[in-house]
Amino acid sequence: MKTFPFIYNEPRQFLSSLQGKQWADFLLGEINPRFSVTTIKAKVVAVREETADAKTIVLKPNWLWKGFRSGQHVPVTLEIAGRRVTRYYSLSSLPKDKYLSITVKRQKGGLVSNFINTNIKKGDVLELGDPTGHFTLPKTLPSKFLFLAGGSGITPIHSILKQLAANQFKGKATLLYFVRSFEDIILHSSLEEIAKSTGWLEIKYIFSDVPKEGYDSGFLSKEILQKYTEDLKSYSVYVCGPAPMQTKALSLLEGIDVKSELFLLPGQTSSKVKKTGTVDVFLSLSHKTIQVKGERSLLEELEDQGIYPQSGCRMGICHTCVCKKAVGSVTDLSNGEVSELGEENIQICVSRAESNLELEL
Ligand code: FES
Numbered sequence: 001m002k003t004f005p006f007i008y009n010e011p012r013q014f015l016s017s018l019q020g021k022q023w024a025d026f027l028l029g030e031i032n033p034r035f036s037v038t039t040i041k042a043k044v045v046a047v048r049e050e051t052a053d054a055k056t057i058v059l060k061p062n063w064l065w066k067g068f069r070s071g072q073h074v075p076v077t078l079e080i081a082g083r084r085v086t087r088y089y090s091l092s093s094l095p096k097d098k099y100l101s102i103t104v105k106r107q108k109g110g111l112v113s114n115f116i117n118t119n120i121k122k123g124d125v126l127e128l129g130d131p132t133g134h135f136t137l138p139k140t141l142p143s144k145f146l147f148l149a150g151g152s153g154i155t156p157i158h159s160i161l162k163q164l165a166a167n168q169f170k171g172k173a174t175l176l177y178f179v180r181s182f183e184d185i186i187l188h189s190s191l192e193e194i195a196k197s198t199g200w201l202e203i204k205y206i207f208s209d210v211p212k213e214g215y216d217s218g219f220l221s222k223e224i225l226q227k228y229t230e231d232l233k234s235y236s237v238y239v240c241g242p243a244p245m246q247t248k249a250l251s252l253l254e255g256i257d258v259k260s261e262l263f264l265l266p267g268q269t270s271s272k273v274k275k276t277g278t279v280d281v282f283l284s285l286s287h288k289t290i291q292v293k294g295e296r297s298l299l300e301e302l303e304d305q306g307i308y309p310q311s312g313c314r315m316g317i318c319h320t321c322v323c324k325k326a327v328g329s330v331t332d333l334s335n336g337e338v339s340e341l342g343e344e345n346i347q348i349c350v351s352r353a354e355s356n357l358e359l360e361l
Contacts, residue, residue: 033125040064040128044120045099050186054105054152055117056092061128067095068131070163071156075129075312076102080115087112088313090156091131092187094163103186105152132317135240135259137163142236143171146229148220148249150178150241151186157240158187165198174228175203178220178245181210204228220248232256243333279353283307283361284326294353297333302348309348309361316350323348328357
C-alpha cells in the first residue's frame with residue numbers, strides 16, 4: 001500500500017495517478033505555477049538586456065522538459081489581452097547549461113516580441129512546447145564552418161557555436177554577422193568570449209545602416225563572401241536571418257551544402273507586391289466573405305479583420321495554420337512560388353492572396 005511519504009518521494013508518479021490530469025494541474029499550479037503534469041512550464045529566473053531592443057530571457061523549466069539540440073527552436077505560449085498566442089523562438093543557450101535561454105528582439109508590429117521585451121520579468125511563468133528543428137550540427141563535424149547570421153538570426157548560431165566549443169572543435173569557423181549597427185549586435189560579449197577562448201572562430205560584423213570605422217558595411221554579397229572565405233565549397237554553411245538575406249545567400253551559394261533557417265518577420269514578404277486593390281476571400285466554414293489587400297500573409301490580413309485562425313510559429317515551420325484552399329492562387333512567401341488555382345493545403349502564415357480565394361475556415 002502506498003503510504004503518505006510516497007507523495008514526497010515520488011511526486012510525479014503520485015500526481016500522474018490522480019484522476020484527471022487537469023485536476024492535478026490545477027492543484028499543482030496552486031502550489032507552484034511552474035508545476036504541471038501536462039504542460040512544460042518555465043519560470044523566468046533572469047532577464048538580460050542585450051541591445052536597446054532585444055532581451056535574453058533565462059528560464060527554469062519543469063520536469064516535463066526533455067532537453068534540446070543546439071540550433072533548435074521552441075514554441076512559447078503567452079496570454080496577451082485574454083488571447084493565448086504562440087510564437088517560436090530559437091534557444092540561444094547550450095543544452096547542458098543549467099537554465100534555458102531565448103533571446104527575443106522586438107519586431108515592428110510583433111505582438112509577442114514586443115510583449116516579451118516590455119512585460120516579461122523575473123518570476124513570470126511561460127508555457128513551452130517541445131523543441132523542434134533541423135538547424136543543428138551533424139554527428140560527424142566537418143572541418144570548416146561558415147555561419148551567416150542576420151539580426152536576431154544569431155540566436156541559434158550562438159547556441160551552435162557554444163556547442164562546438166563544448167565539443168572542443170578543432171577546425172575553423174567564420175561568422176559573418178549582418179546587423180544594422182554596432183549597437184545592434186546581439187549576444188556580443190558572449191560571441192567575443194567564444195572567439196577568444198577557443199581560437200578557431202573568426203567573427204566579422206557587417207553593418208547595413210550605420211557604418212563604423214574598421215568594419216565592413218552593406219549587405220551579404222559575393223564580394224563579402226570572397227573577402228572572408230577561400231574555396232566556398234570546402235565549408236559547411238549555416239544561414240539564419242530574414243527572407244531577403246536568406247534568398248541572397250541561397251543564390252550565392254548554389255551547389256553548396258547549406259542549412260538554412262528563415263525568419264519571416266511580421267508583415268514581411270519575400271517578393272514584391274504587384275497588384276493593387278483587394279481580392280475576395282470566401283471562408284466556407286463560417287460562410288463569410290472578406291476583402292483582403294494581398295499585401296501581407298493571409299493570417300495577418302485575417303487577424304486585421306478580427307478573425308483568428310489557429311497559428312503557432314507564424315513562419316511556415318509548425319503547420320498549425322494549415323488549411324484547405326478550395327479555389328484561387330496564393331504566393332508562398334518563404335520561396336516566392338505562386339500556386340496553381342486548384343485545391344490544396346496551404347500554410348496561411350506564409351501565403352499571400354494572389355486572386356479571389358475560397359478557404360476552408
Ligand atoms: S503558424 Fe506555424 S506554419 Fe503557420
